[in-house]
Amino acid sequence: MSVTKDDVHYVANLARLQLSDKEAESLKKDMNKILGYIDTLNEVDTTGVEPLEHVTEVTASSFRKDDAREPVSHEDALKNAPDADSDYFRVPRVIE
Numbered sequence: 001m002s003v004t005k006d007d008v009h010y011v012a013n014l015a016r017l018q019l020s021d022k023e024a025e026s027l028k029k030d031m032n033k034i035l036g037y038i039d040t041l042n043e044v045d046t047t048g049v050e051p052l053e054h055v056t057e058v059t060a061s062s063f064r065k066d067d068a069r070e071p072v073s074h075e076d077a078l079k080n081a082p083d084a085d086s087d088y089f090r091v092p093r094v095i096e
Contacts, residue, residue: 001035003035005024005028007028008027008031009024
């Protein structure tokens with residue numbers, strides 16, 4: 001399978017991206033390289049190989065201990081905020 005420029009624009013449209021022709025051409029090359037690598041991986045004989053959930057062994061001891069701690073105070077939570085109003089973070093409006 002080969003990715004065309006139309007495929008790139010279709011996927012970009014789904015992601016709500018606007019691409020120039022130069023960007024679309026670059027992404028087309030990258031996507032075709034990825035698909036080529038997947039084809040190479042599909043040629044590898046994996047019979048008898050168990051599927052992995054993780055590349056390295058994960059054990060319960062790999063995670064930090066779940067200890068109850070004191071909650072963070074409002075002052076501590078807001079002390080590094082770029083803009084705050086009493087108990088709240090102030091953020092730019094994103095809804096028109």
